[in-house]
Every structure is written in structure tokens, then in C-alpha cells.
Amino acid sequence: MTDVKHMKWWGWGLEGVGFHFEDKPEFAPFVKKAVGLDVSVPPVPPLSFDQLTVPPVRLSPSFEAELVAIVGEEAASTADEVRVVHTYGKSIRDLLRIRRNEIARVPDIVVYPGDEWEVQQIVDAAVAEGAVIIPFGGGSNIAGSLEPLVGETRSIVSLDLGRLNRVLAIDEYSGLARIQAGAQGPDIEEQLNAKGWTMGHFPDSFTHSTLGGWVATRSSGMQSDKYGDIADITRGLRMVRPGEIVELRPLPSTSTGPSVREMIIGSEGRLGVITEVTVQVHRQPEVREVQAYFFPTWKAGLAAMHEIAESDASPSITRVSDARESGFSLATRKASKGVSGAAQSVLMSVLKRRGWNLEEMCLSFIGYEGTASHVSYEKKLVGAIVKKHGGIGVGKGPGALYDQKKFDTPYLRDFLLDRGAAADVSETAAPWSKLQEVYDATRAAADAAYEALGVHGWIMCHLSHSYHSGACLYFTFAFVHGDDPIAQYEVVKQSIQQAFQDAGGTLSHHHGVGVEHAPWMEQDISVGGVKLMQGLFDSADPAGLFNPGKVLGPAQATPESVAALRAAAPRADVAEVPAP
Template sequence: MTDVKHMKWWGWGLEGVGFHFEDKPDFAPFVQKAVALDISVPPVPPLSFDELTVEPPRITASFEAELVSIVGASHSTTDDMARVVHTYGKSIRDLLRVRRNEIARVPDVVVYPADEAEVQRIVDAVVTEGAVLIPFGGGSNIAGSLEPLADEKRTIVSLDLGRLRRVLDIDEGSGLARIQAGAQGPDLEEQLNARGWTLGHFPDSFTHSTLGGWVATRSSGMQSDKYGDIADIARGLRMVRPGTVVVLRPLPSTSTGPSVREMIIGSEGRLGVITEVTVQVHRQPAVREVQAYFFPNWKAGLAAMHEISESDASPSITRVSDARESGFSLATRKESKGVSSFVTKTLMSVLQRRGWVLEDMCLSFIGFEGSSSHVSYEKKLVSKIVRKHGGLGVGKGPGALYDQKKFDTPYLRDFLLDRGAAADVSETAAPWSKLQKVYDDTVAAANKAYDALGVHGWIMCHLSHSYHSGACLYFTFAFVHGDDPIAQYEVVKSSIQQAFIDAGGTLSHHHAVGVEHSPWMEQDISAGGVALMQGLFDAADPGQQFNPGKILGTPITPEEVADRVAHAPRAGTPAH
């Protein structure tokens, strides 16, 4: 069987790896305060796989034989576990459905091509068969970009690109690397680092997501302030379509009509299968460090990030958490002892003497990369701005901890689900002039939804990426759910999404559209924009065979969102 590795079918990450709180003394009281959950209650684990109801594959013997003839018997499977793994991504809605044995439709067969030629043969076979094809990378998507349509009657083929994971070539004179689309973050960084290069793209899902997936969902990473979003990084690509390959050369800039590259970036498999991307890479920096800062409040932190974005400094990371998320971060620390404990207590005492209200304090991480002299210069610029806004630098220690733990947060969702609580994220981007309103209105909308549900909910936020004209706000929300967790989740999620649009933000900055965010597309890009995009999809895929149903769905109105809140299912007995 194939050697492609996948995340566990019921949750995030690797089997046997999870979140633990026993060495974090402040975590239990924090969760009790945030969502009224006693985490000492024994967890209820997910179903065993044998308890799942998995429909048999809908595929003819002749079509299955044709796929086997293309990729080989070891790389084509109708195994139930493989099919379930390829059904959903890792949104909270996905995880709830799997845990509750609510799987409406699974792919019928999973194939693992070895190269672009095999991808072309699979695509052509699928089109001829009248089947449906859904490209699959690492399976980390949280916007519903992977799931088959529930009422799909045609055979569904999940095309897993996990065997296409090599860095093919590096043009060292131009800093351009050709990389196969199935390469996951650690795969490609290891290969690039061995030759002294880095892509510089580190999304939260880095350890379990792929280059092709990043391009298909218009991803951003933790260091996008310096290296750009994936739309900036991807300079050329290859995409397989029926009977042909779209080839876009990696040119620095072109004036060749509407950008086909831009059409493909963010297309979520609706136009074809991305097999290779040529990306801008950079020499590994001589110095890389993440400094931590405290601000007296959220307003001061936002103002500082805004000024940094307009300054001569160009940090790789500009992140500031609101007071709620700062409290969460401090609650997930391991117990400090000795000198470390003394320093922490002394610092808090100093801040209080300065008049800080510790409950309003905001934690910030700012990253610096480059030569020693360049990093020193930028740190001085940033320190001056931080001090101007009442902030205080606290050194590299917390930043090093952030660097070590930055990919671990998704494991916390499984921990909470085991205890009957749902946690998920929504993010947006807006101009600097509207950020505070977006933040205030979103928090208010989430709290109104919690009140309607009759639950003790939590919402927190950080600014994750800065641009000259605005920034990304990344919200995390959680609540103890009742017997109908998905309906309750939809009330909270839709309230947050509508608040984004109403306050001047976008429906998503980097998590894509899928089916989760598609109801807000018309409000985001206008009816004319939707019509233009629909025309593209209709022309490129008249048979709706390439990941149908994603990006453009049934539009929702603000009034319909308000009606959801008004008729929210009230919390009953908490359910696991």
C-alpha cells in the first residue's frame, strides 16, 4: 500500500499526539472561567472506527480496473478507512460529524498518482466516466473545501497528491524553486534547507498541509509580513485539465490580460489539479529571532502594529493578541519555578506599579530576520514604536516558546471535543481604519449568539498579518455544546461571519471559502462578481466534475443570520 501518511480520521494530527494540561497549572481554572467547563471530568473518546457507518463504494469494476491500470494496485483503494480520511477536512463541523457518525457521502475510491502524467490519465478517465474528482493534499482544510456533495450520485474519486512531494529544481540565480504540489510543509522545508534556502511560508497547518493546498486555498503563513502570502510566493505553476496542462511560467511580472495565475490561486480544485508550483525562495537568514512585548491594552497594541507597518522596519511577524487571548496564552504555560517564577512575578508587580490593569494586558510577538546588523537596526525601530505606545519588551524567551508551540494549538480542539466543548476559528482582513470596529462588532455578535443559545461562551482574537493598508484579525471561539452542536455552532459562526461583512471586513483572509463561507460570497464580492466567477466555473467545468459545490453556494442575507440567532436552539444537557 502507499507510503503516504495522513492525520488521524477523528481529529487533528498524528495518532498518539494530543494536548495535555497536567503540567499547566493555570489552564483548568482558565477554561472554567472562559466556558464554564470542568476539564477534570473524564473525557469521552470518539467512536471506534468499527462503529462508523460507511456506505459501500459506488464504482463499476471496469472504472476501478482502469484507475488501477494507471497508478497500480498499491496506489488505488476502496478501503473504508482511506475513504473516510479523504471525506472531510478538519473544521469543527467536520470533526463533529465524524464523531457523531454523520457521514452523508464518502469518496468511492482514493488514488495516489506518482507523477503528472498519471494525474493527466486520471483526470481524462474521470471526465470520460462522467465521475467527480476532488483533489486532496494534507486534509487540513477547515472551510469545507474537501467534502463531497451529500446528494452526489456519480462516482467520486479522491485524487491524493501525497506521492508528489519533491523539490525538483532550484534556480539559484533567480531564487525560484520548482516543487511538486503534494509536498507538505516539513517535506519542502527540509529539502530547501539542505541547500540553504527557505520558502518562508508557515501556516498553522504547516506540518500537515501541502504546497498545492496552500495555492488552491490562497493561504497565508505566520511570516507573511516578510515573505508574502502564497499568492505572492507562487510565481508559476502547472495544472492538469481534461486533455491538457495549463503551464504558467515563473516570470517576475507580465501584462498578458486577466491573470490566469490569479484565477487558479484560490480555486479549490474547481478548475483542475495543480501538480507543480514554482515558488520564490530565499536564502536562510543569518539571524532569526522572535521578540515578545506587552502592551497595556488592545488599542495600544493595534496602534503600534499600524505604525510598524508604515515604518522602515519590515518584521517577518507582527502579532498582537487581545487581553482574552493573552490570558489564554499565559494559561497554557508550563509551571515556572525558581528564577523564572521570580522574574515573572517581579515583572507583573512592576507593571501594576506603572498603573497597568493586568486583565487588559496584551501579548505581542514580533519576528526579525536577516543579517545581524539588519536585525539590530529593525529591533531598535520597533522598540521605539513599542515604547511610544506604552509597550514593554520582555525579550526572546517567550518568543522561543511561541516558536516551539506555534503548530500545536489545533490539538486543543480534540481535547475540548472529548469533553463536550466546541472550539473553532474565523479570520478576516480589513483596512486599518475599520479594524477596531470589526473587532468590537465581532465580539459583540458572538456574545449575542452565546446569549441566544444560553451558553457561557468565549471569543478571543489576535492580529496575525499586517499590510500597508490593513491587517488580518484572527478570532477563536469556544462554548460547551448541547445535544445539537452543529446547529449551535452555525448560530455562532454565522453571527461572526456576518459581523465581518457588516463592519467592512472580508469573509476570509486565508482559510478559503469551501462550503463554510460560500453563503457570504455575494455580500463580499457583489452579485456581479459572483456572476463573473460562476461564468468562469461553468466554462471551465461544464459537467461540474471538479470539486463541485465549493466557493459559490446559496447566498445568505443579514436578515437570515439574525433569524438564526432569534431561533437559536437553547442549551440543554451538555452532550459529548
């Protein structure tokens, strides 16, 4: 088998890595207060793999042999565990179904192409067979963008791009890098850093997600304030379609009709298989630091972030947590001793003397990058704004800790699931003028959902990804579930998503649509917008073979549409599709 590595089948991240609270004395009391959960109760581990009921392979011997001939025996698998790993993403709904042995449909075969030409051959073979193709990167999606449709009777091919993980070339004069789509975040930064460059894209899923996945779901990263989100970073790309390749050159700007690049970004595999992306890269900064600040209230922090966005400062990170999330962050600290512990006590005493209500205090992280003089200049600008809004700087220590632990939070979901609690996230974006309304409406909707369910629930939020006209609000919610956790989860999730729409936000800022967010697409982009998008998908994939059901919801293909696609898309030969 290939050396492509993926996360464990039952949870986030790597086997043997998890969240521990024993060295965090404030964590257990915090969770007890927030959701009524006693974390000292012995955990109930997930099922063992041999307890799962895995649907059988639905694959003709001739088609299987054809795929194996393309990629080689070591790069194709029909093994149950490999197929299950490629079935779901990592949303709480995905993890609950796995733990409850609810696996209705899985891919029938997983193939690992070694280059673009093998991707082309796989796509053409699948189209000729009338088989479904689901591109797979790191498996980190939390919106249902990977799962096969329940009741799918056609063969399903999971096309894993993990072997396509190289930085192919860097145009140093232009600041552009050609990178294969299966490269995960650490692969990319390691190869770029070795030559003095960075892409600057660091989503929460960075350690386990891929460039192609970022493009396919319109990802944003923690430093998007400086580097832009993936739509800004992506300058060109290559995408395999039946019998052809779409190639978009990395031009700085064009006036060539509706943007095909924009059609592909966020398309979640509905239009083809992204194999290569040309991205903007930047020289590694001389100085990079994350400073921490406290604000007396959420409204003060929100107003400060707005003013920073309007100012001459251009931080790489602008993030402020509400009081609830600030309390959570402080509760996950390790015990402070000696000078550090004394300093924290002194700070809290000072804030109390200033009249702060520590229950309303909000923690903020702001990042700076560039030359030493540039960073110094920006810190002065931001410091003045923070002071104006009643905030106080507390130095680099908390910021350094945030920087070190920022990719570890998803492990907490597995910890809570082992103890009977569900935790997940929903994020949105809205204009500055509507952010407070979106925040208030979302909290109220979640609380109403908890009350209706009769559960002790929690919701907290931070602002991140600031823009000229608005920002992202990122909500985390949790509750101790009952015997039907998925039904309870859907009540809370749906209440939150509807609150976004009703208060003027979008259904998702950077997690994509998948199947979980599809019900809100008409509200989000209008009925006319959905018709345009459906027309694009129908035209590009009339048989519904490319990751069907994602973005706009499930739709069944007909035998007539399959026959039409087969006739219209003959297989390419080697001369027509050269390897890059």
C-alpha cells in the same frame, strides 16, 4: 499501500499526540472561567472506527480497473478507513460529524498518482466516466473545501497528491524553486534547507498541509509580513485539465490580460488539479528571533502594529493578542520555577506599579530575520514604537516558546471535544481604519449568539499579517455544547461571519471559502463578481466534475452538460502531455 501519511480520521494530527494540561497549573481555572468547563472530568473518546456507518462504494468495476491500471494496485484503495480519511477536512463541523457518525457521502476510490502523467490519465478517465474529481493534499482545510456533496450520485475519485512531494529544481540565481504540489510543509523546508534556502511559508497547518493546498486556498503563513502570502510566493504553476495542461511560466511580472495565475490561486480544485508550483525562495537568514512585548491595552497594541507597518521596519511577524487571548496564552504555560518564576513575579509587580490593569494587558510577538546588523536596526525601530505606545519588551524567552509550540494549538480542539466543548476559528481582514470596528462588532455578535443559545461562550482575537493598508484579525471561539452541537456552532459561526461583512471585513483572509463561507460570497465580492466567477467555473467545467459546490455553493450538473464535456475534452495521448 503507499507510504503517504495522513492525519487520524477522527481529529487533528498524529495518533498518540494530543494536548495535556497537567503541567499547566493555570489552564484548568482559565477554562472554567472562560466557558464553564471542568477539564478534570473524564473525557469521552471518539467512536471506534468499526462503529461508523460508511456509505458503500459506488464505482463500476470497469472504471475501478481503469484507475488501478493507471496507478497500480498499491496506489489505489476502496478501503473504508482510507475513504473516510479523504472525506472531510478538520473544521469543528467536520470533526463533530465524524464523532456523531454523520457521514452522508464519501469518495468511492482514493488514487495516489506517482507523476503528472498519471494525474492526466486519471483526470481524462474520470471525465470520460462522468465521475467527480476531488484533489486532496493534507486534509487540513477548515472551510469545507474537501467534502463530497450530499446526494452526489456520480462516482467520486479522491485524487491524493501525496506521492508528488519533491523539490524538483532550484534556480539559485533567480531565487525560484520548482516543487511538486503534494509536498507538505516539512518536506519542502527540509529539502530547501539542505541547500541553504527557505520558502518562508508557515501556516498553522504547516506540518500537515501541502503546497498545492496552499495555492488552492490562498494560504497565508505566520511570516507572511516578510515573505508574502502564497499568492505573492507563487510565480508559476502547472495544472492538469481534461486533455491538457495549463502551464504558467515563472515570470516576475506580465501584462498579458486577466491573470490566469490569479484565477487558479484560490480556486479550490474547481478548475483542475495543480501538480507543480514554482515559488520564490530565499537564502536562510543569518539571524532569526521572535521577541515578546506587552501592551497595556488592545488599542495600544493595535496602534503600535499600525505604526510599525508604516515605518521603515519590516519584521517577519507582527502579532498582538487581545487581553482574552493573552490570558489564554499565559494560562497554557508550564509552571515556572526558580529564577524564571521570580522574574515573572517581578515583571508583574513592575507593571502594576506603572498603573497597568493586568486584566487588560496584551501579549505581542514580533519576528526579525536577516543579518545581525539588520536585525539589530529593526529591533531598535520597533522598540521605539512599542515604547511610544506604552509597551514593554520582555525578551526572547516567550517568543522562543511561541516559535516551538505554534503548530500544536489545533490539538486543543480534540481535547475540548472529548469533554463536550466546541472550539473553532474565523479570520478576516480589513483596512486599518476599520479594524477596531470589526473587532468590536465580531465580539458583540458572538456574545449575542451565545446569549440566544443560552450557553457560556468565549471569543478571543489576535492581529496578524500586517499590510500597508490593513491587517488580519483572527478570532477563536468556544462554548460547551448541548445535544445538537452543529446547529449551535452554525448559529455562532454565522453571526461572526455576518459581523465581518457588516463592519467592512472580508469573509476569510486565508482559510478559503469551501462550502462554509460560500453563503457570504455575494456580499463579499458583489453579485456581479459572483456572476463573473460562476461564468469562469461553468466555462472551465460545464459538467461540474471538479470539486463541485466549492467556493460558490452547490449546483447540480445536467446530463446534457456531462455529454457536452465528454465531446469537448477527448483524452490526451502521451505525445501531447509530456511528463515534467
